[in-house]
Amino acid sequence: MEKEKIIKLLADVKAKRISVNDAFEKLRHLPYEDLGFAKIDHHRLMRTGLPEVVFCQGKTLEQVITIFKSLSKKNKTVLLTRADEKIFKNIRKINRKVIYNPLARTISLEAKRAEKKGLVAVVCAGTADIPVAEEAAVTASVFGSRVEKVYDVGVAGIHRLLDCFDRIAASRCIIVIAGMDGVLPSVIGGLSRCPIIAVPTSVGYGANFNGIAPLLTMLNSCAPNVSVVNINNGFGAGYIASIINRMST
Amino acid sequence: MEKEKIIKLLADVKAKRISVNDAFEKLRHLPYEDLGFAKIDHHRLMRTGLPEVVFCQGKTLEQVITIFKSLSKKNKTVLLTRADEKIFKNIRKINRKVIYNPLARTISLEAKRAEKKGLVAVVCAGTADIPVAEEAAVTASVFGSRVEKVYDVGVAGIHRLLDCFDRIAASRCIIVIAGMDGVLPSVIGGLSRCPIIAVPTSVGYGANFNGIAPLLTMLNSCAPNVSVVNINNGFGAGYIASIINRMST
Amino acid sequence: MEKEKIIKLLADVKAKRISVNDAFEKLRHLPYEDLGFAKIDHHRLMRTGLPEVVFCQGKTLEQVITIFKSLSKKNKTVLLTRADEKIFKNIRKINRKVIYNPLARTISLEAKRAEKKGLVAVVCAGTADIPVAEEAAVTASVFGSRVEKVYDVGVAGIHRLLDCFDRIAASRCIIVIAGMDGVLPSVIGGLSRCPIIAVPTSVGYGANFNGIAPLLTMLNSCAPNVSVVNINNGFGAGYIASIINRMST
Amino acid sequence: MEKEKIIKLLADVKAKRISVNDAFEKLRHLPYEDLGFAKIDHHRLMRTGLPEVVFCQGKTLEQVITIFKSLSKKNKTVLLTRADEKIFKNIRKINRKVIYNPLARTISLEAKRAEKKGLVAVVCAGTADIPVAEEAAVTASVFGSRVEKVYDVGVAGIHRLLDCFDRIAASRCIIVIAGMDGVLPSVIGGLSRCPIIAVPTSVGYGANFNGIAPLLTMLNSCAPNVSVVNINNGFGAGYIASIINRMST
Amino acid sequence: MEKEKIIKLLADVKAKRISVNDAFEKLRHLPYEDLGFAKIDHHRLMRTGLPEVVFCQGKTLEQVITIFKSLSKKNKTVLLTRADEKIFKNIRKINRKVIYNPLARTISLEAKRAEKKGLVAVVCAGTADIPVAEEAAVTASVFGSRVEKVYDVGVAGIHRLLDCFDRIAASRCIIVIAGMDGVLPSVIGGLSRCPIIAVPTSVGYGANFNGIAPLLTMLNSCAPNVSVVNINNGFGAGYIASIINRMST
C-alpha cells in the first residue's frame, strides 16, 4: 500500500535497527486508535492530506464526544457534520473554540490563522437548499478554500443567475446544489470551464422522490464537466472541491 | 353526457316523432362503427372537435388498413402515428394523397387548402430528439396550427437557445422536447408566458432509464407553466398544443 | 433574451442617453431584489404576465415574511402556497387584507375588484383530494379565472360524474384531480374538447406508492388532451389553466 | 392435507388390508409422474377439479412434447399456453384433434361434446390487447364456461362501452383487460355487481413501463370488486373466472 | 348504462306519463345525494347489490359523520373502514347499534337477524397480519358470509397449515393474507379448488418495501387460482369473497 514505508521498514529490519516483531507491530499499530465502537484513523491526515471527519448521524452522543476527544488531541482541524445543537453544547464543554453553524449543522475546530486560498463557488437553486449549501461551504472553508456563496438563482428566473455569474467565473471548482428538477448544474456547467460538483437535494415533493429526480437530472447532464455526489451530501462536495482547489494553489 | 341531445331525443319521443325503440337504438348506435377487432369512434369529431387518430403500433397491417378505410370515408383529415414504411406503402394504394413523414413516422391525409393558424413552437434539445419533435410538429400542423421548429438548442450551449428565442416568442403554446437530463422545458418555461408542453424522450443511456430521468425533471420543473406528457409522446403534445392554439384564434 | 430591450438599451447607449456602465448595471440589476437568502424576481410579472408565487414549504417563517414584504410592495396580487396557519397569523400582521384558505393552505392578496373571466373547472375524484383541488381553485381564481368546482365524482359511481358534466362543459380548461387509481382524467378527457390538466394526488395506500400509481395512469392516458403536473401540484395546475383560460378571453 | 384419504389409508393399514410399506408408497407415489426434467401432477384434476396446464415458454420443444404425451394419456382436456406455431405443428403429429389459436398462442384438446355453461365476459380496451383477451377466452372456454367477447371499448370513447354493456350484464364474472392507463376495470367495476378479474397488459410505451402503469391502476381501483392477476396473464384470469362461473351453475 | 330503465323512462315519456324535463331530471338526480364535499351513491345498492362503504382515512371527522348520517338513513347495513376510536365515539352518539372492531378498525351497522351464509375462510400467515385479516373478516361477515378464521399458519412451520386445512376445505372463497415473503397464497392455492383472494400486507422490514415483496410474490403465484388486491386491502378481499360466496348460495 505504501511502498516507501514498507521498503524502509524492511531495510531497518535488515540492518537490525528494529526487531521483526516490532516491525510487524509497527505495520499494524501505527495508523489508528481503537475506541472499541470506533477506530480513529489518525493516519488519514498523512495518507490523504486531510483529517478524518466525523459524521454524527447514527452515533450516540457519547460516541461523538469520545471520538472528538481523540481527534482533537492529534489534529488542529476537526470537522463534525450532521451535528445538532445538543452535540454542540457538549462538545463546547470540551473545547471552547469550536464553532457551530446551525444551518449547516456543522461543528468545526480550526487552527487560528489558517489562510483561505483559491476560490470555490457554492451556488444553490432555492432558499430551501441553503442547509446543504452551507455544509458544503463550511467544509470547503475548513479545508482551506476561499468560498463565494451565491444562493437562490434557480433557472425559473435565469437572469438572476447570469447577473451573479462574474462572482463565480474565477472559481477553480463550482459546487452546484439543487432540489426539485435539479437543472442548475447543467446550465452552469455549459457556461463554465472548471469542474462542477453537483449535489442533488431532497427539496421538493411528489415525483421528486426525496431527491431522486434531481439526482437523475444531474447524472444525465449534457454538460460534460459535471460529476455528482449523493443526495444532500454537502460535505462530500465541499471536500472534493477543496482538494481540486488546492491542486492549483 | 350530452344533455341537449338527450333532452332533444326525449322531446322527439314525447312528440311521437320517433318511437321508443328507435330512440334507444339512436342513443346506442350513432356514435361508432364496429369492425369486430376495433370500434371506430366517428362521433369523436363532433364531441371533441378533432377526428380520431390511429396509433399503429401493436396493430396488424390488416387492422390498420381496415381502420383507415373506415376513417377516410367519413373524415377529410386522418392521421396515423407510429407508422412504418410498409404501412405507408399499403395505405398509399388506397389513397394517393396521403403523406408520409419517415422521421415522424406519421401518415397524414389533409383537406387541400386547410389554412394553418396561430403559432405553435416545437423546440428540441438534441439531434436525436428530432423524431419525437417531428411527430409533434406534424400533429399540430395536421390539426390546423402554424408550426415553428427550433432544433438542437440544449442548454449545454445556452446562447443557441437565446438566439432563437425571438422566433418562438409569439407562440401560443411551446412544445419542448428533451431526453438526457431534460432541463430545457424548465429554462424555456422560465422565459415564456404561454403554456409549455414538455415531452421527455428516451434519448440517453445509463441513468436516463429510457426517459425516466427527463420525465422526472419535467414533472418537478420549477417553472409553473410546464405540464408533461408521456415519454416520446410527440403526438399528444402536438394535439394539446393544437387545441390550446385554436382557443385564441 | 429580450431582444427589444437590449436593442433599445444599445440605442440609448449609442445616443449617449445613458453611459456604458449605467447600461450594464441596468442590464444586471433591474430584474430582482436580493434578500441574501432569496432573490425576488420582480421582473416576472413583466416577463410572464403573472407575479412570482411563494412556495412556503422548506422556508423559515422569517424568510417567508421578508419575501412577502418585498413582493407586496411591488405587486397588487400575491400568492403564498403550502402555508400553514402560523404563517398566516404572521402575514396578517403585515397586511390585513390577506385571505387564508386552510384547506388549500394558501394565503392570497388580491386587488379589490379583479373581475374573474372565462371558465376553469376543477374536478376531483374523492373527498380526500379536496385540499389539492382547493389549491388549484384558489390559484386559478387569484390569477383571474372564474372557477367551477365539482368534487367527489370518481368513476366508481360514474353517474355522479355524468350528472355534473353540463356544469363543466363550457370550460376552457379542466383541472382533474385524483389519487388512488387516477382514472378520472381519462374518462373526462374522452368526453371533452378542451385541454385537461391532470393532477395525481398522494391519496391512497399500498401500491398507490404516494401518488405514483395515479401519476402513471395519467401519463399513459388514452385521452390525447391530457397533460400532467407533479403529484399534489394543485398550484401548477391552477396556474397553467389560468394562462390557457386567459388566452381566449 | 387430505384428511379423509389419510384416515382411510390408516384404517386400511389397521385392518391389514394393506401393508405398512405399501401404504407409505401409496402416500408418496400416487400423485404424479416423474419425467426427470418435469413432474406431471396427474393428481391435480382430483385435487382442484381442473387438469394441469402447460406453460410452454422456457421449455424446450422436446420437453413440451413429452409433457403433452403424458398429460393427454390421462386427461380428456389439455391446455398448452404461450405456444408458438412450431410447437403446434409437432403436437398435432401426436394428436390430430388439438386446436391452435394463433392470437391466443394456445393449443387445446377438448372432450367432444363438453357443453359450455354460465357466462364469462372477456372485455378489452384496445385492439393490441386482443392476444391476452383471446388467451383468457380460450382458457375459460376450455374449462367449461360460455364466453362473451367485447373488444376495443376503452374509455376514450365511453359510449362504445356503454353500448355493449347489456351483452355482459348477465356475466357471473367479467375479465377486463387493458394496457396503457388501465382504467377500464375501474369503470366496469363501478357498473357491475359480479367479480371483476383485471388483467394489465404490456401494451403501451414510455411511462407504461411494460405494464406497470395499468397494473398499479388496477391494484388501486376504487371499485371494490376488482382483483388483479399478473401482467399479460390471460390464462390466470380465464382460469379464475371459470371456477367462479362454475360455482353458481 | 341501464337499458331497461332508460327504455322504461322513454316509454313513460312517450305515453306522456312524465314530462320531458322531469324525465331528464330523473335520469340525473335519482342516484345520489350531494353533500358538497361528497356525493353519496345511494344507488349503489341497486346497481351492485351491496351498499356503499366509507373509507374514513383522509376524511375529516365532520365529513365522516355527515356521510354516515346520510347512509344510515337509507341503508340497514353500513360499513366504515380505517376508522379510529375517535370516529367510533362520535358515530356511536348518532346510532347506538354500531359495533367497533378495534383490530380491524371497522365500524359496522347491521340489520339484526342477517343470517350468514356459505363459507369464506380468512387465513393469515403471521400474528402481525391479523389487523388486515380482521378487516377482511368483518367485511365478509357484514355482507352476509359465514367466516372461518385461521391465523398464524405461515409456511415456516407448514404442519400448522396442514393441520387446519380441513377447517377451510369447504370454503367457497379463501382470503389469504401475508406480509414478509408472501408465500402462503401459493401454497394454499396449490391445495385448493376455490378462488383465492391474496392480500399482501406491509408487515416486514428491509427488502419487504412496505408490502411490495409479498405483492410481487402473489402476482407471480404459480397457483393459477390466485388473484390479488392492494397491499393491506382487507376490505376489498372481504368484499370480493362475499360476492363470490353469494353466487353459489
Added chain:
Amino acid sequence: MEKEKIIKLLADVKAKRISVNDAFEKLRHLPYEDLGFAKIDHHRLMRTGLPEVVFCQGKTLEQVITIFKSLSKKNKTVLLTRADEKIFKNIRKINRKVIYNPLARTISLEAKRAEKKGLVAVVCAGTADIPVAEEAAVTASVFGSRVEKVYDVGVAGIHRLLDCFDRIAASRCIIVIAGMDGVLPSVIGGLSRCPIIAVPTSVGYGANFNGIAPLLTMLNSCAPNVSVVNINNGFGAGYIASIINRMST
C-alpha cells in the same frame, strides 16, 4: 414430510398399538400449541435443531408475553428479537434470568452452562451498524457459537481491517455488516476461505434508499463466497452462521 415418523406411526397402527383416530390426532396435534392469535411451533427444535424465535415487532405486548410463557415452558433457550425495553421489563417479571441487550434489542434466556463452540466473526463497517451487528452476535452466541466482534473497519481506512484480520482468520463463518456503500463483504470475501453472510443495513442517507444500495452491492459481490440476507437482518445472519459453525464442530 418426516418419513420415519409416518412409517413408525403406520406400523403402530398396524400393530394396533394405537387407534386410527389417535394416530391421526397425533399426526395433527403434536407439533404446535394454538394460542389463537399465534401457533407456537414447539416441534421446530426437533425438526431444525434450534428453538423458535420471537420477532416482537408488530406484536402487542400481551401477545409477546403469552408466546414467551408458552416457549419458556418447553425450551431452555429462548430468543426474542426487535424487543424494546418495555417488553423486557414485562418479560423479566415472568423469568428473572432473561438478559436484555439494548443495542441488539434482544431478550435471551439460556441454559446455564451452554459452552460456546467453533468461531463466528461479526464484522461491521461503521459505528452506526453496531445494533445490527449486536443482534447477529447475540443470536450466534445464544445458538452456541463462540463469537469474535470486529467493529468500525470500513474500507475508507483499509489498514484498520487488515490489522484485525488475524482475529477473524480462524472463523468458520464471517458475518459482515455494512450500510452506506456496502463494500466490506466484497473485500473480506476476497481475503477469506469460509462462507460470508452479508447483512446490508439501512445506515446512510440519500441514494442509500434505506439499505437498497448496500443490498445491491452485496448481491453483486465479485467474491463468490458471499450470500446475503435481508436489510438489517442481524438475527438471520447469526442464525445461519450458527448452523454453519455447528456443522464442523
Added chain:
Amino acid sequence: MEKEKIIKLLADVKAKRISVNDAFEKLRHLPYEDLGFAKIDHHRLMRTGLPEVVFCQGKTLEQVITIFKSLSKKNKTVLLTRADEKIFKNIRKINRKVIYNPLARTISLEAKRAEKKGLVAVVCAGTADIPVAEEAAVTASVFGSRVEKVYDVGVAGIHRLLDCFDRIAASRCIIVIAGMDGVLPSVIGGLSRCPIIAVPTSVGYGANFNGIAPLLTMLNSCAPNVSVVNINNGFGAGYIASIINRMST
C-alpha cells in the same frame, strides 16, 4: 493481510537470507500473472482453497482462451461459466479433457479421480429453472461435493416436493432455485435444518421483473436459514454450498 507470511519474510530479511528488494518484489509479484487485459489470481487457491473461476460473459474469445491457458498450466481444476458452444470448441482444441455442459453453459477440467464428498442438494421449482440449477450442480461437483438433483417440485403441487424430501434430508447444504413467485426456499427452509442457499431466476413474465419478484421473496423469507445470491447466480450458490459442505467432511 497474511500475518505469518509477512513475519516469515521479515525474519528472512533480518537473517539476510533474502535482500530487501527481493523481499519487496516477493510481496508484490507472487500472487498473480498479468495478461494485460486480465490479472490471473494464481494465489487464490492458496488463499481461499479453491481455484479462480472464469466468468466468460463480457470477455472476448481471445481473452477467454488466454486466461484458460494460464489457469490450466497451474491448476488441475478449472471452471468456466457462462460459456457458449463456440468457446467450448476453441477450448477443447487446447485441452481435450474439458467437459461441456450445454444446459449449465459450463466448461470444466477436473483432476481424474477427484472423489466427491458430503452431500449438496440442488432443488429447482420449474423446468425452466434447470439451466441455473445445472450451473449450481456442476460448480458444486467440480469443487468436490456429491450432488443430488431434484427438479420441478414447485409448491403448486406440494406433494411432489414432500415425496422427494428424503432424498435431500441428509444434505449439508441445500441450493433452492426458483423463478416466478420464488416461494420454494421458504417452504424447504421451514422443513430443513441445514443452510439454504436461495437462487432467484429470471424465469417468469410481467410483474416478475426479470427475477426481482423471487429475489424479494427470498430476501424476506420467514425461514431463518435462508440466504440469497444474485439472480441466476447458480455458480455462486454451488461455490458457497461446496465450502459449507467441505467444512464438515
Added chain:
Amino acid sequence: MEKEKIIKLLADVKAKRISVNDAFEKLRHLPYEDLGFAKIDHHRLMRTGLPEVVFCQGKTLEQVITIFKSLSKKNKTVLLTRADEKIFKNIRKINRKVIYNPLARTISLEAKRAEKKGLVAVVCAGTADIPVAEEAAVTASVFGSRVEKVYDVGVAGIHRLLDCFDRIAASRCIIVIAGMDGVLPSVIGGLSRCPIIAVPTSVGYGANFNGIAPLLTMLNSCAPNVSVVNINNGFGAGYIASIINRMST
C-alpha cells in the same frame, strides 16, 4: 453571460465603432453554426477551453459526417464518441489523420505534437469494463493528459490492486471504473489523496440492473473524495479528469 464582452460591445456602440443592429447581430450570431438538425457550438472552445465533442449514438451517418466537417474546419482537435466502424470508414474519407479505437469506439483527430501533461490514472475492476476505460483514457489523452492504465484489479483479489498502486500514486485525478458491485472506487478512494471520478458500468447481470447497483455503491461511497458520472460514461470521466489535471500543470 460574459461581462467583459458585453461591456466592450456597449463601449463600441457608444463610440459608434459599430452600429446598433450590427452589435445585436454580433451578440447573437457569433457563437455557433446552424446545420438545421444541429447547431455547432464553435464558441465552446473559447468558453470552456475544450472543443465540442460529438456523441454519435442516435445521430444518422449523414448528420455525423456534416458535423465532423463543420468542426474539423475550425478545430485542430476533434473527438467523436460512441462511433462504430462504419462511421470511422466514412470519416476517414474526409480526413486521413483520424484515429479509431475500436474498444473505446472513439474517433479522434489531434494536432500533431500535442504534448501530454500531468497524470490521469484509469483503473478498472474487470476485463469487461475495458471498453468504458478505453473511452475515458482516449478522452483524457485527446484533451492533453498523460494517462496510466491499470486494468482488472477488482477487490476479489485485492493484492493485485495494491501491487499496482505505486503506478497511480502520482496521479492528479484517478478514474475508477467498475460494474458488478462497484466497490473499487471506495477502496481506491480510501487510499488516495486526489479526486476520484467513479464510473459505474452496466457489466453484470441480475440485481446489477444494468449498472444501477454499482451506481448506487459509488454514490454512497464512504470515501469522501469520490464523485460519480453516468453509467458507462467514460467520456465524461475522461473530460473531467482532464480539466482537473490541467489545473495544476
